[in-house]
Amino acid sequence: MKKIIILGGDGFCGWPTALHLSAQGHKVLIVDNLSRRNIDNELEVNSLTPIQPMGTRLKVWEAVSGNKIGFYNFDVSKNYHRLLTLIKEFQPDAMIHFAEQRAAPYSMKSSWHKRYTVDNNLNATNNILAAIVESGLDVHIVHLGTMGVYGYGTAGMKIPEGYLKVKVDTDDGQTLEQEILYPANPGSIYHMTKTQDQLMFAYYNKNDQVRITDLHQGIVWGTQTKETRQDERLINRFDYDGDYGTVLNRFLMQAAVNYPLTVHGTGGQTRAFIHIQDTVRCIEIALNNPPAKGERVKIYNQMTETHRVRDLAKLVAKLTHAKIDFIPNPRNEADENELYVANDRFLGHGLKPLTLEDTLLEEVLEVSKRYVDRCDLSKIPCVSYWNTERKNSQKTS
Amino acid sequence: MKKIIILGGDGFCGWPTALHLSAQGHKVLIVDNLSRRNIDNELEVNSLTPIQPMGTRLKVWEAVSGNKIGFYNFDVSKNYHRLLTLIKEFQPDAMIHFAEQRAAPYSMKSSWHKRYTVDNNLNATNNILAAIVESGLDVHIVHLGTMGVYGYGTAGMKIPEGYLKVKVDTDDGQTLEQEILYPANPGSIYHMTKTQDQLMFAYYNKNDQVRITDLHQGIVWGTQTKETRQDERLINRFDYDGDYGTVLNRFLMQAAVNYPLTVHGTGGQTRAFIHIQDTVRCIEIALNNPPAKGERVKIYNQMTETHRVRDLAKLVAKLTHAKIDFIPNPRNEADENELYVANDRFLGHGLKPLTLEDTLLEEVLEVSKRYVDRCDLSKIPCVSYWNTERKNSQKTS
Numbered sequence: 145m146k147k148i149i150i151l152g153g154d155g156f157c158g159w160p161t162a163l164h165l166s167a168q169g170h171k172v173l174i175v176d177n178l179s180r181r182n183i184d185n186e187l188e189v190n191s192l193t194p195i196q197p198m199g200t201r202l203k204v205w206e207a208v209s210g211n212k213i214g215f216y217n218f219d220v221s222k223n224y225h226r227l228l229t230l231i232k233e234f235q236p237d238a239m240i241h242f243a244e245q246r247a248a249p250y251s252m253k254s255s256w257h258k259r260y261t262v263d264n265n266l267n268a269t270n271n272i273l274a275a276i277v278e279s280g281l282d283v284h285i286v287h288l289g290t291m292g293v294y295g296y297g298t299a300g301m302k303i304p305e306g307y308l309k310v311k312v313d314t315d316d317g318q319t320l321e322q323e324i325l326y327p328a329n330p331g332s333i334y335h336m337t338k339t340q341d342q343l344m345f346a347y348y349n350k351n352d353q354v355r356i357t358d359l360h361q362g363i364v365w366g367t368q369t370k371e372t373r374q375d376e377r378l379i380n381r382f383d384y385d386g387d388y389g390t391v392l393n394r395f396l397m398q399a400a401v402n403y404p405l406t407v408h409g410t411g412g413q414t415r416a417f418i419h420i421q422d423t424v425r426c427i428e429i430a431l432n433n434p435p436a437k438g439e440r441v442k443i444y445n446q447m448t449e450t451h452r453v454r455d456l457a458k459l460v461a462k463l464t465h466a467k468i469d470f471i472p473n474p475r476n477e478a479d480e481n482e483l484y485v486a487n488d489r490f491l492g493h494g495l496k497p498l499t500l501e502d503t504l505l506e507e508v509l510e511v512s513k514r515y516v517d518r519c520d521l522s523k524i525p526c527v528s529y530w531n532t533e534r535k536n537s538q539k540t541s
Numbered sequence: 542m543k544k545i546i547i548l549g550g551d552g553f554c555g556w557p558t559a560l561h562l563s564a565q566g567h568k569v570l571i572v573d574n575l576s577r578r579n580i581d582n583e584l585e586v587n588s589l590t591p592i593q594p595m596g597t598r599l600k601v602w603e604a605v606s607g608n609k610i611g612f613y614n615f616d617v618s619k620n621y622h623r624l625l626t627l628i629k630e631f632q633p634d635a636m637i638h639f640a641e642q643r644a645a646p647y648s649m650k651s652s653w654h655k656r657y658t659v660d661n662n663l664n665a666t667n668n669i670l671a672a673i674v675e676s677g678l679d680v681h682i683v684h685l686g687t688m689g690v691y692g693y694g695t696a697g698m699k700i701p702e703g704y705l706k707v708k709v710d711t712d713d714g715q716t717l718e719q720e721i722l723y724p725a726n727p728g729s730i731y732h733m734t735k736t737q738d739q740l741m742f743a744y745y746n747k748n749d750q751v752r753i754t755d756l757h758q759g760i761v762w763g764t765q766t767k768e769t770r771q772d773e774r775l776i777n778r779f780d781y782d783g784d785y786g787t788v789l790n791r792f793l794m795q796a797a798v799n800y801p802l803t804v805h806g807t808g809g810q811t812r813a814f815i816h817i818q819d820t821v822r823c824i825e826i827a828l829n830n831p832p833a834k835g836e837r838v839k840i841y842n843q844m845t846e847t848h849r850v851r852d853l854a855k856l857v858a859k860l861t862h863a864k865i866d867f868i869p870n871p872r873n874e875a876d877e878n879e880l881y882v883a884n885d886r887f888l889g890h891g892l893k894p895l896t897l898e899d900t901l902l903e904e905v906l907e908v909s910k911r912y913v914d915r916c917d918l919s920k921i922p923c924v925s926y927w928n929t930e931r932k933n934s935q936k937t938s
Contacts, residue, residue, distance in 0.1 A: 224656060255671040259621060262667045263660075266737070270659045274652040280929075301711040310707035314698040315881075327721040328740055336744045340663070340737040343725055347733045351873050352928050476748050484712075531749050532677075 146431065147171045147234060151220050151272065152242030153213075154198055155180050156381050157288060157364065157423055161240060163371035163378065164424035165431070166211045173214035173234055174198075175227070175243070179264075180381070183250070183388075189523045191381035192397065192515045193367060204377040221268040228275045231283065238284040238431055239276070243268045244337065248292070249474070249528035250387040251334035257528075258333045265337035266344075273348040284355045284434040285345075286427060291362045291416045291447060293339045295329025296481040303485045306360065306443025331477055332530070345441045353438050357430045361423065362416030362447030362485075365392040366504055367511055369421045380420065382511060384519065386526030392417065392456055392500075393508060394524070399464035400512030401519055408526070409473035411454025412480030416447035419498040429493045445487045448497035456500075463505065472538050476530035543828065544568045544631060548617050548669065549639030550610075551595055552577045553778050554685060554761065554820055558637060560768035560775065561821035562828070563608045570611035570631055571595075572624070572640070576661075577778070580647070580785075586920045588778035589794065589912045590764060601774040618665035625672045628680065635681040635828055636673070640665045641734065645689070646871070646925035647784040648731035654925075655730045662734035663741075670745040681752045681831040682742075683824060688759045688813045688844060690736045692726025693878040700882045703757065703840025728874055729927070742838045750835050754827045758820065759813030759844030759882075762789035763901055764908055766818045777817065779908060781916065783923030789814065789853055789897075790905060791921070796861035797909030798916055805923070806870035808851025809877030813844035816895040826890045842884045845894035853897075860902065869935050873927035 148165055152158045153174030166172045176198070184190055196204070202213050218226045220243045231239075244265040245251060251261040269287070276283045294303050308326045311319050325346060328339035341358075348354045372380045383389045384397040395405045418426070426446045435442040457468045473479070491497075498504055529535035545562055549555040550571030563569045573595070581587055593601070599610050615623045617640045628636075641662040642648060648658040666684070673680045691700050705723045708716050722743060725736035738755075745751045769777045780786045781794040792802045815823070823843045832839040854865045870876070888894075895901055926932035 224652070228652075255621070255625075255675045258671050259664070259667060262741075263664055266663050267656070267660055270656060274655050277928075278652045301709065301717065308709065310709055312698065312705065312707055316697050318697055320698065322724075324724040327719075327724075328743075330740070330744055333744070336740055339740050343727070343733055343736050343740075344659075346725075347727055347730070531674075 145169050145171060146237040148431070149173050149175060149230070149234060149236045149239045150242065151175050151239060152244070154178055155242055156383065157420070158242040159201070160369040160372050160380050160420055161424050161427050162213055163205060164369060164428065166205065166213050167209060167371050168428065173216070175216045175218065175220060175230070177217060177219040187385060187387060189385045189520060190518065192384050192518055193379045193382040193511065194515070194518070195379060195381045196377045200377055204375050208374050208378070220271055221264045224271045224275065227271055228278060231275055231279045231281065235281060236283055238286060238434070239272065240427060241269065241272055241285055241287040245334065247388045248332035248334045249526050251332050252530050253387070253528045261333050262337055266340055269341045269344050273344060273354060276354055277348065277352045282355065282437065284357070286357045286430050287341065287345065287359065289341065289358045289360045290335060290338045291360050291445065291485070292331055292335035293328055293342060293360060294326055295331065296478060296483065301484065303445065303483070305445050305486055305489055306358065331475070349441050355435050355437060355439070357435065357442045357444070359426065359430060359444050359446040362418045363390050363392070364418055364420050364423055365390060366420040366508055367393070368507065369424055385523040387528060391415070391453060395457055395460040396505070396508045397512045397519065398524060399460050399466040400509060400516055401521060403521060403524060404467040404469040405457045405460060406525065407454055407457050407468055407470050408475060409470070409479045411452060411457060411470065413453050413477065414450055414481055414483040415453065416450050416483060416485050418447045419504055422448055422495065422498055425495060426490055429490060429495065433493060444489045445485050446490065447485055447487055449499055450483050450485060451500070459500065464509065474526050474529045474534050474538060476534055542566050542568060543634040545828070546570050546572060546627070546631060546633045546636045547639065548572050548636060549641070551575055552639055553780065554817070555639040557766040557769050557777050557817055558821050558824050559610055560602060561766060561825065563602065563610050564606060564768050565825065570613070572613045572615065572617060572627070574614060574616040584782060584784060586782045586917060587915065589781050589915055590776045590779040590908065591912065591915070592776060592778045593774045597774055601772050605771050605775070617668055618661045621668045621672065624668055625675060628672055628676045628678065632678060633680055635683060635831070636669065637824060638666065638669055638682055638684040642731065644785045645729035645731045646923050648729050649927050650784070650925045658730050659734055663737055666738045666741050670741055670751060673751055674745065674749045679752065679834065681754070683754045683827050684738065684742065684756065686738065686755045686757045687732060687735050688757050688842065688882070689728055689732035690725055690739060690757060691723055692728065693875060693880065698881065700842065700880070702842050702883055702886055703755065728872070746838050752832050752834060752836070754832065754839045754841065756823065756827060756841050756843040759815045760787050760789070761815055761817050761820055762787060763817040763905055764790070765904065766821055782920040784925060788812070788850055792854055792857040793902070793905045794909045794916065795921060796857050796863040797906060797913055798918060799863070800918060800921060801864040801866040802854045802857060803922065804851055804854050804865055804867050805872065806867070806876045808849060808854060808867065810850050810874065811847055811878055811880040812850060813847050813880060813882050815844045816901055819845055819892065819895055822892060823887055826887060826892060830890060841886045842882050843887065844882055844884055846896055847880050847882060848897070856897065861906065871923050871926045871931050871935060873931055
């Protein structure tokens with residue numbers, strides 16, 4: 145049994161993680177300022193699934209499982225002293241850090257959104273690290289990062305788990321071999337903040353021996369886990385809007401409402417994917433295998449398969465007879481890319497991945513259909529543009 | 542004639558830069574929230590030299606040179622809309638970005654200081670970049686970075702100007718050659734923020750074609766430039782305290798007050814140096830040679846020589862008959878390191894470096910002696926420790 149603080153435990157990944165770890169017998173405490181729900185208010189959209197207020201969620205979970213989960217509502221990026229006091233009092237073995245704005249399109253909507261994402265994400269991460277150092281406790285941080293720190297892959301090369309072996313020719317004719325943090329190549333302001341997080345992790349790890357695991361996660365699909373299925377009031381959120389909806393869930397939702405599947409550009413972008421059930425399992429594995437004191441930041445690629453976006457669209461179209469619409473890409477990115485990713489570490493720890501061929505695709509479709517009346521069709525298109533050029537090309541197309 | 546906004550134009554590098562560029566006939570506007578003066582209040586210390594309030598400084602400069610410099614007092618990291626409005630109204634050709642907390646020891650004093658440095662430096666840089674993009678103007682940013690982004694050098698290898706050529710063996714037996722941003726290895730929270738700045742520059746340059754020059758500066762010594770010498774009321778600040786005083790100026794100050802020169806550890810740390818007069822020339826060169834639209838971030842190593850700290854101490858001791866005290870190092874760093882640095886770009890643009898052998902060392906000593914009565918000896922030691930281990934070793938030594 146571990147004592148675990150989950151920062152951002154009300155979100156799409158945070159909530160099912162909290163339930164999963166509580167179900168495993170850990171003592172779980174959630175910190176969340178409900179920013180994700182407040183952003184729904186700003187964007188005038190709602191989770192497709194009827195998520196319950198935190199009070200209801202926790203009461204139902206206790207009734208269903210017999211386990212209590214604690215909850216504190218405050219902003220980790222702003223309220224340092226509340227965080228520090230909580231760490232000193234609760235004395236966690238681990239803290240799981242989901243407390244970041246996590247949508248690339250949202251981070252590109254306007255200067256305000258760029259600034260909010262940078263301010264929130266970087267101060268949250270720094271506050272957590274500084275508080276652990278100040279507490280003097282040996283707390284293992286597990287951070288949800290992103291595959292997006294690597295950029296879009298390099299032809300012929302498998303993306304390693306965080307570190308890259310390079311050779312450098314020196315001026316005196318020698319060749320040095322070194323292992324470096326994989327060179328950052330973020331595709332949005334949101335992804336950029338995760339590459340900046342990495343530098344904070346590396347520094348606090350080097351200077352203060354903070355034990356850190358950084359999970360470079362692919363795009364999550366699915367909505368339910370074993371625990372969230374136990375009662376409808378425990379249901380996880382399902383985002384289908386142009387900012388927060390992830391590509392596969394959006395396609396399934398579009399199919400459910402007889403809307404064409406909107407593919408950006410040629411759909412030749414290859415992306416890494418993982419099911420939400422595997423997300424919570426991976427986090428459990430990371431918790432159970434912390435780095436040793438003094439060990440460098442442990443990085444896992446948290447993904448189970450890669451697909452081209454247009455192939456996903458075809459798969460969903462086949463299943464549902466939906467049409468596919470190719471529209472101009474609001475993102476500033478290459479139309480086509482290869483992606484090969486190493487994920488040996490989680491497989492080595494016994495992860496048995498759920499893949500797209502499974503019945504889970506049907507389940508997401510079922511969820512979409514069940515709550516179809518809650519869908520606001522006008523929220524489906526992505527209306528966040530990466531720069532003026534992309535905005536103009538959208539208008540004139 | 543260019544229109545130039547100098548962010549942080551009241552500071553040690555900002556003020557002489559403002560005067561130098563004004564003297565060259567550019568239209569100069571300073572933005573500064575006087576944070577450096579306020580930090581002096583916090584640390585209960587003053588510039589050794591009697592720096593004048595901004596109002597006096599600017600009146601005297603106008604009387605001496607006939608040139609007006611504008612001044613706005615606001616916080617670039619907090620007041621985004623003031624900054625945006627100023628850019629739209631003034632329509633600068635270039636903005637020089639000194640608006641960051643720049644002392645490594647200050648950034649390590651406590652959690653508060655770590656958090657202030659991260660919050661101030663990263664939000665300032667992001668606000669500047671976002672405001673330029675939002676303004677739609679093509680403004681060249683010149684940023685004062687640090688040699689500290691590279692870490693402490695690698696045996697046998699010259700540190701290049703920003704980018705490193707590496708080879709990577711791929712899984713299919715090929716060798717890829719790539720030029721990457723030199724892998725970051727910061728030595729303090731302050732230095733870490735500059736490595737995070739680099740990722741912002743790279744991203745906004747890639748996504749929005751912002752033209753950026755990043756100057757990786759060595760440790761600055763000296764205090765006066767051609768312009769600040771013209772009237773005592775234009776004098777530049779001189780920091781001798783344990784947080785803001787840079788090593789060579791501190792040695793000269795210590796010698797002036799018959800205090801032993803305090804060398805941290807063995808003094809085997811090799812560091813890069815530049816005189817403040819060369820700083821302002823380098824910035825002028827960078828301004829006159831902006832990157833083209835679409836060109837990647839242009840990086841210069843802004844340093845003219847390297848020395849071991851103990852050799853500097855010996856040089857000053859020889860000049861002044863001061864004693865040398867070797868004391869435990871509060872910084873978490875190697876005792877001895879090599880450092881070879883490429884600085885061909887500035888030399889190629891005609892920079893003729895001022896070196897330690899020149900009479901400038903005498904001038905700094907003269908300044909120290911002239912204002913010796915303003916010195917508070919108790920402020921000379923560095924009392925900021927990098928971590929608990931360094932703090933404890935200091936106590937027991």
